[in-house]
Amino acid sequence: MADQNTFNEVIGRLRINESKLTTLRERLLVTDSNMISEYKNIAKEIKNLNVDIRELKNNLETIKETMKDIIKGTENFASSQDVAVLEKYINMWNPLNFVTEKEVRKIVKEKNG
Incomplete structure (x- = not known):
């Protein structure tokens, strides 16, 4: 009978561990899903930032060219x-x-x- 009680106790613990494992797997899936979603959001943000940086660089180049033209124009002033x-x-x-x-x-x- 002691063996039966020990066996039942082991089975009970095994079921508890299986339940915990299932819960952990579900949490892991949710975490993975959240990480993938967050990664996509961050990648999109980085892409937008890169576009903004390119636009700023183009604007800066335009400003530089305009300044050069203005400086050339002022050379003709009296x-x-x-x-x-x-x-x-x-x-x-x-x-x-x-x-x-x-x-x-x-x-x-x-x-x-």
Whole structure:
């Protein structure tokens, strides 16, 4: 009878272990499924980030090219020294004292009488 009790006890423990093993397998399947799902999400995020990085690099290159064009354009601007020379000549000529052709004809007409 002692052998029968021991046998029944072993069978009971075996069933408990089988139940625990089944539960662990189910948990493992759920964990695997979650990991696969999370991996796919992370892979998608990485792909999106790479696309964003490529776009940022392209935008940066465009900005660099635009800056180069602006710098090239500013090379054609007059320097402050050139502007000072022009100002000197304009002040020397004093264009406000110029007369129009019409005014000259009027003055000549008045003189000739």
